[in-house]
Amino acid sequence: MNFYLLSLIKTAIVVAVLMHTLAYLQWIERKVIAHVQLRVGPRRVGPHGLLQPLADVIKLITKEGMLPSHVSTIFYLLAPFIAVTFALISIAVIPFGPVIEVGGVRTGMELTDLDIGVLFILAISGLGVYGVALAGWSSNNKYSLLGGLRSSAQMISYELPMALAIAAPLLIFNTLNFREIVAKQGFYYAKFIPNWGIFHSPFPQILAFLVFLIAAFAETNRVPFDLPEAENELVAGFHTEYSSMKFAAFFMAEYANMVTVSCVATLLFLGGWQPPFPAEYGSKYIPSLVHAAAGLLCFYHAANPARPLDRITLPVFGVLSLGIAGLFLIPAVQPILLPLFWFGAKTGAILFLFIWVRATLPRFRYDQLMRFAWLFLFPLGMLNLLATSLAVALTAK
Amino acid sequence: MPALPFPAETPLTWYLVLSAILFALGVAGFLFRRNIITVFISIELMLNAVNLSFVSFSYKLKQNDGHIFSFFVMVVAAAEAAVGLAIILTVFKNRQTLEIDEVSSLKD
C-alpha cells in the first residue's frame, strides 16, 4: 500500500486510541484514588461515572476562555501549545507490537521506526520544559513564576538520573532502536524465565528500573514530586492564570507524558510486548482467562448489586468482557491482539502504580526534592551504569 | 511535478550559504546589541552556523570527522554557556544592569 496512506491510517488509529486513553486515564485515576480513600468517585454521569470525561471535556470547552490583560500574550498562548505538542509527539516512535500482516500489508505497529528512537524520546522530554517555563513566566504573577521555575528546574534536574537509568540497559542491548530492544528481550532462561530488561544477564537492571520510575514521577510532575502544581502550596503553580482549553492542554500534556514514560519503561525494562512465559506453556490463553474472570466477577456482583442500577449495567459489562475473552481465542487476530494485550497490561500496571502512589504518598518539599535528585538518584544512576558496564565488559567475548 | 525554478535536489553550496547567512546574522547581533544576554545568544547563533558548515563538509567528504568536531563544538558551547551565564548573574548582582555600555569599566 502507498506509504503515505498507510501512515495516515496508522496515525488516525494511534491518535484516536491515545485521546480516548488520556480521557479515561483521568476517570481511572479518580476512581482508583476514591476507592483507596474508601469513597466511590464519579458515579452520576453515566454508569459508574463512565461519561465523566465527556462531561469534563464539554465543561472545559464551553468555559469562558479568558485572556488576562497583564500577561505577555504571545508567550501565554504559546506555552500550552508547546507543552501539548511535545507531549503528544513522543508517541510517534513507540512500537506497540511486532510486525503484523493485515490484508496483505506488512507493517510494524508504530508510527515510525527510528534508529535513534531512545534519543528522540530524551530530546522531546527535554524540550517539554519550555512549555512549563514559559507558562510560569508569561503569567506575570509571582506564584506562577515560582511554580514555573521550580517545575522546570525539577524537570531538568531529574532528566539526568532518567538518562543514566536509560543508558544502563542500552549498554546491554547495544542498540537505540526500540523494536530491536524488544526483540532482544524475547529469549527465555531455563525455558520460562523471561529475558526482560530487569532480569537480563549480565546485570539485571532492577536498580535502573527503580531509578527510571522515580525520575519519571518527577519528570511528569506527579506526586510525590508535584509541588509546582500543588493547590495548597502555590495557588495552582504555573497554570494559575489559565482557563478552559489552555488549562485542559496542560492536563492533557501531563497525562500524555505519563503514558509515554510508562511505554518507555515497558519497552526498556519489562520486555515490551513479549509474554512472561513462552507460548507452549499457555501464555496465549491468559488474556482470555483474565477477561473471562472479569466477566464472571461482573455477573456475580450483578446478582447481589450494591446499587439498584448495577442490576442493568454490570451484566452488560460482563457480556462485553466475555465477548473480548472470546475475541482473544480467534487465531486469525491473535498475532495482533496478544502483543497489544501484553503491552497494554504492562503499561497499565505502571500507570496504576502512578495513580496508586498519588493516592498514598505525601509530597516532597522543594529542597528535599532537589537534594534527592542530585545527592541520591544521580550517584545511584552512576553506580548502576558503572556496575553494568563492568559486567558487560567482563562477559564480552 | 511541475518544473521548479530551482533544482530538485539541493546542491551542497546552499547549506554553506545558509551557514554564512546565519553567521553574519550572529556577528550583526554581537556587534549591535547592548544587552549582555542577547550578545551571548548571538555568539551561540554563530556557533550553530559553524556546526552546520562542519556537517555539510562532512557530507561532502563522506567522513564523519565533521560530526565529531561539531559534537565537540556543542560540548564546549555548553560549558561556555554555563560559565558565561554565571558571570552574567554575578555582574547583575553587582551592577544591577544588563547593558554592556554601563559595565565598561572595572571600577563601579
Place this chain on the structure above:
Amino acid sequence: MNSILFLILAAIAVGCGINVVLQTHPISSALSLVGVMGALAVFYLQLGGEFIAAAQLIVYAGAVMVLFVFVIMLLGAGKERKTKPRIWVRWAGPPLLIFFVGAVAYVLETGLPPSAPVRFGGFDGGTVEAIGARLFTEYLLPFEVTSLLILIAIAGAIVLARKEID
C-alpha cells in the same frame, strides 16, 4: 522534494535568526534561537547526521537554551532601550551584510569542485555506532579533555553563582 523542504526550513531558520537580532526582549531572542536550532536539527538529519541532530536537540535546545531562558526569567530582564544606531551604520550595515553573504556564495559556487547534490540517505556514517566507534578510539583524548572541561565549568559556575553566606 528535498529542495522544497530545504527552502521551507531555511526560511524558518533565517527568519528566526533575523528575529534573534531584531527583537528587543531577550526572551524572544532566546526562543527564536531555539527555533533556529530546531531547523538546524532537521538539516543535520538531511545531511545524514542523526546523532548530531539528536545531540543538538538534547544538549543545545534542551539544556543550554533552557539555561538561558532560566537566567532571563530569574534576572527579570526587561526590554532593551531602543537606540538608533548612527546614520552611516544604519545605511551601510544591511548592504554590507548582503554583500558579504553574496561574496561568500560566489566564492563557494565557483571555487568548490562540483559534488553530488544532497540526498537524504546519501551519507550513512553519521549513525551513533559509527560516531561512537571513532569517538572512543581516535578522538579519545579530546573526548576526555572536554569532559574535564565540563567538570571545570560546573565547578566555576557553582562558585560564581552561589549565594554568599553572611
